[in-house]
Amino acid sequence: MVRKQPLLVVLLLILLGGTTVGALNYTAGNEDSVTRILGYDVYKIEGSGNYIIYYPLPNGSVKVLKKGKAGSFFPTFVKVPRHEWIKELSTDEKALYAPPTPLILYITKDGKLGVKSITSSRIKLESEKTLNLKGDYQVQAKGSCPRGWIDFGGRYCLNPQWDLYFDSRAKAKTFDEWVSVMGLKIENWATEKVDFDWHLVLSKSTYSYWTVGIDVGPFTVLSVSKGHHFEGWALDVYYKTNGPVPIYSRTWERYLSIRVEYIVAHAKVPAYDKLTKRYVDIGIVQTYPIKIHSTGDYNIKELGEGWRFEKSAGQNPPKITKTPNIWSISREAEWKRKWIGNTGNWEEAVFIKQLQANSLSSKSSLSIPIGYAAGNYLTGISPTLGKLASALSLTFGFHKYMNAVSIAVYDVDIKPRKNCYSMYSVLGVNVGTERIKVNVPVVFSIITDGGSSSPPCNPRTGVCVESTSPRER
Template sequence: MSRRKFLVRVLLLIFLSGNMVNALNYLASNEDSITRILGYDVYKIEGSGNYTIYYPLPNGSIKVLKRGKAGGIFPVFVKVPREEWVGKLSTSGEALYAPPTPLILYITPDGKLGVKSITASRIRLENEEDLNLKDLNLKGSYQAQSSCPNGWIDFGGRYCLSPNWDFHFESNAKTKTFDEWITITGLKIENNVAEEVYFAWDLSLSSSTYSYWTIGIDVGPFTVLSVSKGHKFEGQALYISYQSKGPLVVDSDTWERYLSIRVEYIIVHSKVPAYDKLAREYVWIEIAQTYPVKIHSTGEYTIRESSTRGIYFTESNGNNPPRITTTPNIWSLPKEAEWKRTWISNTGDWEDAIYIKQSQSYSFSSTSSLSIPIGYAGGRYLSSISPTLGRLASALSLTFGFYKYMNVASYAKYSVDIKPRRDCYAMYSILNVKVGESGPKVEVPLVFGVITDGKTPTPPCNPETNLCITTTNKIKET
């Protein structure tokens, strides 16, 4: 009799345990948000491969939250110390702030290395259509004849990885926060190609603006560049309207205007050891990520510029008013940027030169996103660590997405009209990034316009670093 009771209890326990696992897996299959139980995030990590979940902290350290192998029966419970960022960022309501999301670095058995932001409980590592970024194929098309060092992971292609890649990543991982004025948009007219110019720039950032992780993976001759959705901004909104009051005379060989706001952002960087079978040498694969966490410029500002009065504020109500300068306050325009151009014939009349409008959508797209270059301090920091991170510094940017959310508005508008003095090009820069839900690459504008005859094609450069990007082999017609 006692044995029968024992068997009944065992069967009941198995039944209840099975139901519990099914219930937890159901909760962890949330694709829209993160399920939390007793203060823990619940993740269901699907696919195959090894992963490391980590989180940047305000003190400059990286906290590894979980290591594991995808595809397990049980969901994963992770404690994310978000309160450290929330406490730091929300001390004053007079700002927009977006706490960083956790990140997952993974390597699949077929040689794909990727990083993505964790914004939902269901995480897939293998199906590229479902990834929030373009991962790096360590296998590639090259089939090496040489072998990997003893014990290293061989994907059958060019690269091998150390079996302890996740521990190397953790020991090298660092994060740093920067608070500086950064140019968000600008215009440069070269070689006196225009007689007059009229422009109107508007920017509205609110709680319908999302902060995105911009991720760069350096593999020598090229950079894999991706974005991954982060957190929406909270706090006080920012609205700026800057435009010329009537036509402005272009009275110099190089005429420039730049609009800057005060932004706080973080840079996370680390590296994993690899062996290059083609070069037959040990290398490091550098990984760097940027994320805007706070916008200190808030409130409403109406700025006008006239030929007689110069630049003046007609309305200035808020904190850290935007700055108008004649030189850009950036590290450099990303080296991965391309330039779209339009030919403008000298008809003797006014011509539409550049018009860009980014507005709210239900997904990340070329018309609902905006990137700005990282600041000088961030670029100098990465460059001081290693030449490889210096190359990544010249590729990274800070990315925002505009989403439909309640009754608030986020958008950016950039309009430039000119009266040409002779035939010229009107150009603006874009950054090609990959997001999973959009399939192919998305062309995210970096709103830096250049009006030029092409004789000296030099888009905005940082006067302190002399870093810039040329349009050689980068120009394509709109």
């Protein structure tokens, strides 16, 4: 019996150890939120391939929290320095703020690259909407990779130490600037009169989304991934005309801007392009709104030649301007157009109403372009990041949270002076595990007769061309 005792102890330890690992794996299987144990986030990373988990910090650095291979039997423990952002954001200012979530960048064995926000303990790499590095049949390339590089059988080969390059080259920067949320431009006396109602409510039921742009040669892939809901003080802006407003000038513009603070994180993954036989960098940029400085309750009346704040109570009141405070309308945006005949009657030009839902959809989301400072920053680093700057926007989701309310209403009616078109844009983004593409509205509309070169698209044909002007890209 004495000889058997050590064996029984070993068997008991194995049993207890297996039970503990099983319990941890069960805990890490949480698909709704992140499980935390003794200050560590517990993740169960499923699928195949290599990954890195990283986190942008307020000082401009990007901290790599974990590197590894997916599919391990054991759960992964990660210390996320959220306290640095919470300390930075939770001041005495009456603002809305949403601490950033960690990000995971991964490359699967079957040649897919993806970036997503981590909001739950269970992470499924293989099920995410990813960029296929193999490309399609049009961009397949024959040839071999440099010795030791990872060949996915398509156009690109990756440096086997891509994660080390990411670690040393990833950076982040925070921008705090006035950014236009909604806008209207009427060209060439296209209308006699305009009547509009814009209503924007941001609250705790507004969620901040990571918007990710990945540039691979001739195309850009955009995706969004849910972050944190905003906390703090709400913003309620109601801007409308004081009765029908006559249009006397050739070009008439109005833009509603709020003060927004947001993160821009960027990195490059070294690759080899077998089609061009050149070493290239796959550029990756992520944006995330972290703070809305404009909060309070405002009623604003448009008088035709100006505007008046009839109710103004809060911090950093919104601004009404005749020029937009943006870097560009995304060059990836699709412009929706509607032909309006000159019947002498009032016509609805654009109507968009965004309400709360359980998930991101075309009816529960809103996107605004990044500001000029961020666009100028990325463009100054490299042409690749400049291209991504002209594709990105800041994305918000309106989701049900307690008794809070978030909405966006954009209603424009016109009395045409001539036959014309109304146009507004939507940004097509890939959404997380649902493998769907959502058209998120970007509410900057143009009313035009097509006789001007300033619209980004030909209203008659719908064909869009790139412009050299940042504001029109």
